[in-house]
Amino acid sequence: MSKEEILKKISDAVVNGKPAVAKEGSEEALKNGVRPIEAINDGLVRGMAIVGDRFAQHQAYLPQVLISSQALYAGLDVLLPAIPKGESVAKKTVAVAVVEGDVHDIGKNILKTLIIAGGYQVIDLGRDVPTEEVLAATESKKPDVLALSTLMTPTMLSIRDAVDGLKESGYRSKVLVAVGGAPVSQTFSDEIGADHKDNDAIHHVAWLKEVL
Amino acid sequence: MTKPLTHIERGLAALQNEPVDRLTTYPLAMGVNRRLVNGGVTYREWAHDPKLYAQSFIEGQKKYDFDFAIGLMDLSVMAGDLGAHVRFDQENTPFVDKHIIHDPEDYEKLEVPDITKGRSAVLLEGTKLFAQALKNDVITAGFVEGPLLALSQSAGAERLFLDLALNPSAVHGALETLTEYDSRLVEGFAETGAAGLCWDYLWGNYSCLGDAEYHEFEAQYAHKLNKLTRDKGLAVCIHNCADMPHLDTQIKEYKPAIYSMAYYPFNPDSPSASKVIADGYADDALIGGNIDPQLFLSGTEAQIRKATSEVTQEVKTALCKRGLKSRYCIASGCEIPPDVATRLENIGAVVDVVKKEGSIQY
Numbered sequence: 001m002s003k004e005e006i007l008k009k010i011s012d013a014v015v016n017g018k019p020a021v022a023k024e025g026s027e028e029a030l031k032n033g034v035r036p037i038e039a040i041n042d043g044l045v046r047g048m049a050i051v052g053d054r055f056a057q058h059q060a061y062l063p064q065v066l067i068s069s070q071a072l073y074a075g076l077d078v079l080l081p082a083i084p085k086g087e088s089v090a091k092k093t094v095a096v097a098v099v100e101g102d103v104h105d106i107g108k109n110i111l112k113t114l115i116i117a118g119g120y121q122v123i124d125l126g127r128d129v130p131t132e133e134v135l136a137a138t139e140s141k142k143p144d145v146l147a148l149s150t151l152m153t154p155t156m157l158s159i160r161d162a163v164d165g166l167k168e169s170g171y172r173s174k175v176l177v178a179v180g181g182a183p184v185s186q187t188f189s190d191e192i193g194a195d196h197k198d199n200d201a202i203h204h205v206a207w208l209k210e211v212l
Numbered sequence: 213m214t215k216p217l218t219h220i221e222r223g224l225a226a227l228q229n230e231p232v233d234r235l236t237t238y239p240l241a242m243g244v245n246r247r248l249v250n251g252g253v254t255y256r257e258w259a260h261d262p263k264l265y266a267q268s269f270i271e272g273q274k275k276y277d278f279d280f281a282i283g284l285m286d287l288s289v290m291a292g293d294l295g296a297h298v299r300f301d302q303e304n305t306p307f308v309d310k311h312i313i314h315d316p317e318d319y320e321k322l323e324v325p326d327i328t329k330g331r332s333a334v335l336l337e338g339t340k341l342f343a344q345a346l347k348n349d350v351i352t353a354g355f356v357e358g359p360l361l362a363l364s365q366s367a368g369a370e371r372l373f374l375d376l377a378l379n380p381s382a383v384h385g386a387l388e389t390l391t392e393y394d395s396r397l398v399e400g401f402a403e404t405g406a407a408g409l410c411w412d413y414l415w416g417n418y419s420c421l422g423d424a425e426y427h428e429f430e431a432q433y434a435h436k437l438n439k440l441t442r443d444k445g446l447a448v449c450i451h452n453c454a455d456m457p458h459l460d461t462q463i464k465e466y467k468p469a470i471y472s473m474a475y476y477p478f479n480p481d482s483p484s485a486s487k488v489i490a491d492g493y494a495d496d497a498l499i500g501g502n503i504d505p506q507l508f509l510s511g512t513e514a515q516i517r518k519a520t521s522e523v524t525q526e527v528k529t530a531l532c533k534r535g536l537k538s539r540y541c542i543a544s545g546c547e548i549p550p551d552v553a554t555r556l557e558n559i560g561a562v563v564d565v566v567k568k569e570g571s572i573q574y
Contacts, residue, residue, distance in 0.1 A: 017377065058481075062420045063377040066370060101301065103309050106369040128309075153509060153549035154304040183549070185506045186478075199455075199478065200419070 003034055007043040010075055014047025017067030019074035026078035036082040041119065044075045048117030055114075056202040062110070069113040076116075092212040095143035097125035097134055099158035104151035107181060111147065111201040118205040120212070131158060135165045138175055144212055147204070149181040156183060160192045167193070176211060178204060214574070219279045223351040225538055227447075227469055227498050232538040234570035235524065236279040238500065239508070239543055239562045240472070242355075243286070243305060243550030245272035255550070256300040259285055262334050266341030273346055275556075276563050281346050282410050282449070283339045284355040284547060285331070290393060291365035293330035294322060303552045313367030316379040319386035322366070324393045327400055336397070340404035353408035353449050353470075354401040358437070359390035360430040361414045373420070376429055383429065391433045398440050408447035408469065411437070416462050417454030418481070426458055431465065438466050453546035455482045463493045474545025475502035485523055485540065486530035494536055500543040508558045509549045516558045520565040528572055537574065542566045 001009070006029050013021035022044065029039040051068040054060035094115050098105045105127040112122050123141050125134060138146050146166075148159045159179050166172040178196040179189050189197035196211075198204040214233045217225065226236045245268035246258040258264050269281050286306045292298040297310035313319060327333060335354070343352040357365070363386055364372045375383050401409050413434060416426050438448045449470040450462055456479070463471050471493070476482040483491070485502050493499060503523060507516045520542060527540045542562065548554060 058418055058422070061418075061422045061425060062373045063425060066374045067377050070374070101304065103299075103307065104369075106373070109370060152305060152307070153506070154301070154551050183506060185504070185510065187510055188506070191510070199476070 001028065001032070003032065006032060006034060007039065007046075010039060010043030011047035011050070014044055014068050014071045014075070015050050017064060017071055019071045022071040022075040023078055026075040030078070030082055036079040040076065040079050044072050044079070045117050045119060048072050048113065052114050052117050052202065052205070065110060065113070069109075072113060072116065092145075092208075093121040093123060093141070093143040094145040094147055094208065095123040095125055095138060095141060096147045097129045097149075098127035099134070099148050099150050099155055099162060100128060100130050101155035101158050102150045102152050103128050107151065107201070108149055111149070111180075111204060114201040114205050115208065118208060120208060131161045131165055134162045135169060135171075138166065139169065139171050143175060145176045145178055145208065147178040147180065149179065150184070151181050153183045156181075156188060159184070163192045163194060178207070180204065219277075219350045220348075223279050226541065229537050229539050231574050232572070235527065235538065235566055235572070236498075236541040237543065237563050237566035237570065238278050238280040238282070238541055239276075239503070239559050240282070240284070240505075240547045241272050241276065241278070241559050242282070242284040242547050244508075244548045244554050244556070244559070245269060246550070247552070247556065248272060248275060254302050255304065255306060256302070259300070259306055259331060260334055262337035262341055265334065265338030266345065269342040270345050273349060276560055278563065279350060279541065280353070281342060281350050282353045282355055283335070283342060283406070284410075285335050285338070287357055287361065287412065288365055289331045289335055290357050290362040290390070293325040293327075293332050294362075294366050294393075296366050303550075305550055308365050311366060311368045311371065313371060313386075316375060316382040319367075319375075319379070319382040322386050322389045324389060324396065327393075327396050332397060332400075336400040336404060339401065339406055343404050343406040347405060351408065352406045353410045353447070354404060354406045355410045355412070355451070356394060356397050356401065358411050358413040358430060359387050359394055359433045361412055362390050362393070363387060364415065376425060380428075387429065387433055391436060394437050395440055398437065398444055398446070402444035402446055406446065408449045409441050410449035410451050410470070410472070411441075412451050413462060414452060414454060416452055416458035418456035418458065419454060423458070423461070426461060431461055434466060438468075455479050459483070459488070459491075459493050463497050468497050470500060470541070471497045472500035472543060473502060475504075484526070486526050489527065489530035489534050489536065489540065492534075494531070494534065494539040498539050498541055500541040502545040503543065503562065505544045505546045505548055508544065509551055509554045511555075511558060513555070513557050513561050517561050517565050520562045521569055524566060524569050528570075531572070537572070542570065
């Protein structure tokens with residue numbers, strides 16, 4: 001199998017939502033001397049970008065995106081550990097979290113997948129993340145963007161708390177803050193001083209490409 | 213100018229597209245009304261006590277003079293009674309924090325709970341109490357989760373959406389169980405004296421499911437439940453606060469009496485009030501919408517008055533262009549945030565603006 005055929009196999013596996021094939025193709029890539037980063041970018045990420053485009057155009061829906069993301073992660077499980085030390089996966093990093101008090105994370109997980117497909121590195125802080133953990137992780141892991149979301153109105157205040165915490169610690173100027181989720185309005189985003197507000201993953205990735 | 217109408221006369225006229233003295237209005241004040249009972253009760257108290265639950269709608273009606281009363285509690289009632297753990301914070305809408313579906317085999321383990329127990333019973337009894345109390349004032353309706361929504365609350369949305377693709381037969385098995393659960397609830401709501409039953413068919417949303425998936429995993433069950441609802445003498449109402457609702461399926465196929473929806477102006481594919489009317493969806497259903505619910509929390513009274521005025525004018529113009537008389541209810545696009553910080557005066561402001569500006573010349 002040529003390098004191009006292996007990369008296409010990986011990409012197609014993501015597009016078609018085949019985790020086992022994505023894993024197999026990723027292993028073949030390593031056996032055949034394909035650089036892990038190349039297999040990620042030209043195989044996995046390329047496939048996920050196709051799925052993301054279809055999602056944006058309403059040609060694919062959540063079930064397809066989710067099974068494709070499973071294939072993406074199956075390939076990443078093989079390829080990420082094979083990256084030589086000192087060679088970074090991506091230059092820019094986005095930390096994502098569902099804030100304290102909220103466990104609804106499907107939106108965050110879709111966002112995470114499409115950010116990876118956009119060519120960025122993601123630090124997933126999880127869901128129902130205490131504000132102190134958001135602040136500590138932001139300062140220690142130094143993401144370029146901190147993306148905070150919630151599905152519920154009352155827990156929007158946890159987003160405000162996190163942004164206020166960054167201001168108090170003096171770290172706010174060192175990280176871009178994006179906020180999102182169904183109840184999050186532009187007015188709220190402006191009030192708390194976020195850099196960006198989005199309610200869907202596609203537009204968020206487009207914004208990342210503008211600012212990073 | 214049509215003579216002044218009572219709330220019930222106005223609501224019935226709007227449902228039949230007859231002339232009205234003014235447009236109907238119902239900002240979706242549900243959980244927020246708990247603040248009007250006994251100086252304010254917690255969400256846990258409100259969602260476990262049918263008397264407190266009912267009293268909140270009665271107090272809301274007294275304070276705001278709405279045209280309808282629809283009894284939403286929260287979207288974790290069914291999942292909780294199926295066995296999922298529901299988290300009750302003092303002032304936060306209850307939500308499922310521990311799901312009960314972890315493997316495909318778990319779908320077939322679901323069993324219809326006893327609706328005379330748990331929060332299903334609270335919901336039914338509470339609906340009965342407020343429906344009886346308000347039956348001479350407004351058109352009342354209960355509120356219930358559709359099968360796919362209840363299943364997503366039980367499994368988690370991500371798990372469920374994956375299984376739509378990977379384990380469809382297991383999902384269908386669970387949806388049969390939940391349809392049976394919903395059927396028993398319909399029979400229970402039919403005994404409450406409410407005039408209608410509002411279904412939450414949230415996943416009929418092009419952001420989540422295409423037509424094929426939606427028909428496979430919800431429409432076939434919804435058709436059965438809508439028919440049962442009508443057979444039991446209840447009007448079918450639907451609430452869907454998604455950004456891109458399946459209007460053809462949920463309005464043209466389901467034929468609800470009332471369809472409540474939201475509007476997301478940042479999304480070019482989200483239909484505005486005037487577009488919904490122009491596209492014919494108000495021809496056969498009373499459409500409710502679409503004031504931004506967040507305005508009740510973060511907006512000033514002047515801002516929400518302006519927003520209400522704008523949507524009222526938009527609706528009146530669109531109805532006139534379409535040759536319709538009254539088939540739009542000025543409402544919030546989704547439930548008013550039940551947050552303690554929600555500005556109660558903003559609810560009254562919406563009703564006041566519609567009273568002043570909602571009349572239509574015929």
